[in-house]
Amino acid sequence: MLNIVRDENKIAQDVLATFARYGFQKTSMDDIGRAAGVSRQSIYKKFGSKEKCYQWTINTYLSNMYGRIFSALNNDELPPFQVLLDVFDILIGEAIEIVSNPHGTEILDDALHATKNSEEDWQLRLRARLAEFIERKNYVSNEKSTGVAFALISAGKGLLLEETSRETFLEDMEIILKSTLDLEN
DSSP, rough: OOSSSOHHHHHHHHHHHHHHHHHHOOHHHHHHHHHHHOOOOHHHHHHHHHHHHHHHHHHHHHHHHHHHHHHHHOSSSSHHHHHHHHHHHHIIIIHHHHSSSTTHHHHHHHHHHHHHTTTTTHHHHHHHHHHHHHHHHHOOOOHHHHHHHHHHHHHHHHHHHHHHHHHHHHHHHHHHHHHHOOOOO
């Protein structure tokens, strides 16, 4: 929690983009300070080291991302199919922008490790919440919902490795969703 006016989530995104651009090793505290809109001394005061700042950045980014996903899955105002597209855009589409940077895959790998090691158990919560959503919206039966949720998440992650833009990801994810879900309901 930096003591500045900017939103922490935006700061985490900007700092994460800086790490993705230069890589952890070559990102300087000055680079981090510029991305956060503060001096490098402020970064040192708050975190004490680049490593701790990096951990905070990834954890804040992930916490915000999963919070937005879970909020989207609770949205009953949008059509359910749009909610699903929004969920996968948040989960994968936004990550394409990070991965497209020179050191983006390094950052993505660290974020995946942080997700797996999190006390929040985000991956299992996401799978369960997605399964509940697609069952509640009558896209699949109760018996299939967990497997379908797992398959959709896995397919989205697979597209992350192939796609070069967020737009093409969303087009392909729409094809996957339409071919996987019972859209008659």
